[in-house]
Amino acid sequence: MIEVFIDIILLSFIAVTAVAILRMTNLFAIIMLFGIFSFLSASLFAVMDAVDVAFTEAAVGAGISTVLMLATIALTKTQKEKVSVSHRHWLPLSVVIVTGAVLVYGTLDLPAFGDPEAPAQTHVAPYYIDKAVEETGLPNMVTSVLASYRGFDTLGEVVVVFTAGVAVLLLLGGKHRISDTGTNEIEKNEHSLILRVVAKFLIPLIIVFALYVQFHGDFGPGGGFQAGVILSAAIILYTLVFGLDAAERVIPPSILRILASLGVLIYTGVGIVTILLGGNYLNYSVLGDSKVAGQHLGILLVELGVGIAVFAVLLVIFLTFAGRGRP
Amino acid sequence: MYTAVSLAILVSLGLVLARALLGPTVYDRIAAVNMFGTKTVLLIAVLAFSSGRTDLLDIALVYALINFTGVVAVMRLVTYGSFHSSRKADTKSVTADKG
Amino acid sequence: MIIDILSWILLLGGGLLGIIGGIGMHWFPDVYSRQHAAGTTDTLCAMLILLGLALQAGFSLVTFKLALIFIFLLFTNPTASHALANAAMQGGLRPQLERTAGGDNP
């Protein structure tokens, strides 16, 4: 009962936050509120038993997306949204109200929240719940569905992430000089000592935790996507505290580009190996002595590929944003 | 018992959310986001115990770690104006905030 | 039994501090005093609740994770408060030293 109550309260909070995001004009404040919005949605996922999803949202929303939006604000030098008076507000408002009303009418026939007899619960899901543990030997069903049963789907997603990274590089990667930063100062970090000491202590722990998430993902919540995001957040923290040049000395962008390709290559390569061993593409059963061992090995490799690709792509995106307009 | 604690955390979440909505300066909002993050960590930790799913503690752990990155990013932007230069930016434009 | 009562007291104390911190964010007149109220109660609230939960968990991997969360919060929270106050000061915001006549401060 208490979970339903928490659920309702959090949903009300998230609705209030969304309206505030809509009404505010200061973009900086909006991004702060968007951080809170993402905290709330991750808590909601946790309340609704979606542990892995909450994990991903926690790692993405609190770190990466806020940082990227802030970088955009810095690059476009726009703090405030211009509100034009001439805008006719009734047209979009009426479109939205009509669409919303139709959608709400549609929900009246939906099964109630948490109904175990709902159509979504009775088709393919029972198969996964009954067979996944037995067929792959992994307790975390989300991982086995992600990497094995729906391996094609995940391959597609990884390629989309990779493509987005390439596109960001093409758009912002080149050297772009801004005229007003004429002084060539030596990158000297003025951030306070306290921040640097704490960051030095935290960053190794974040990296170790990311590795735990990567390899424990078969048994508990976690996996390649989450680990990649957490690992890139660690390097982003390093960049923020010690400066961009220092970070590029630690991980040169050329290596990151190779890593991003390598991640996707590992994923597709596992598929090719399964074909060569006489199975179907991404059917890991042929990889090991027994079916279960093969599945386990295949999932481990594929998750590793996903982790490397996501880590490298997100970091490339961040470094490209951060380095834009550098003198 | 867990119910009482989660209710208390929800109340404080509401109060912090109100502060984030009201402003008036950016720093109030940043403080609110930071405190919201900590309270979310606690809420998830309490929830992990009340429902007996201790896996949720991993999420709380992620939050405790990643929340810091976001706050540092905001500080850096407010103080330096960009992520690559170490020159002090004209911060007046950022701090002059009316919600 | 004693451990149970002790952990309940800790949990309730933590919850109470959370609410007090939330009220503190509205009670005080300027950024620095609000940050003071939020930062101090926040860290202690987290400490009490995590300690209370650890007492419930006994000695296991769960306690270890709670201890990790505890250590992270112990380090990051005051650091964030420090960085925030520092940024506010550099941003040109002065602490309000005089009591305002019509304010809602005590």
Place this chain on the structure above:
Amino acid sequence: MMDFIIGHYNYWVSIFLMMVGFYAVISRGNLVKKIIGMNVFQVSVFLLYISISTVEQGSAPIFTEGVELYSNPLPHVLILTAIVVGVATTALGLALVVRIKEAYGTIEEDEIHELDHTL
């Protein structure tokens, strides 16, 4: 009646968020605001999917001894990957905004249209 409201509250809030995001995209001229509106829209879809996957009294889909009822793992998989893809595509959108700013000097839609016409 109360049961009906509690049973559908999740869907209604999802739709509300979706409409807030939609409104931000179609009525606001600022491109960053539009992208944030798109993100709100996106989160509403995530919430809807996860709401559908939830089973009352169910446990998280990680096999544990003695647990019979699990939530549906399939929407979790879809949304998990969608979140990471979402942040990558958001980054792409933001990169486009940065380029538009460099080319036009503004990120307000009206002003961009005006500049297009005067050229």
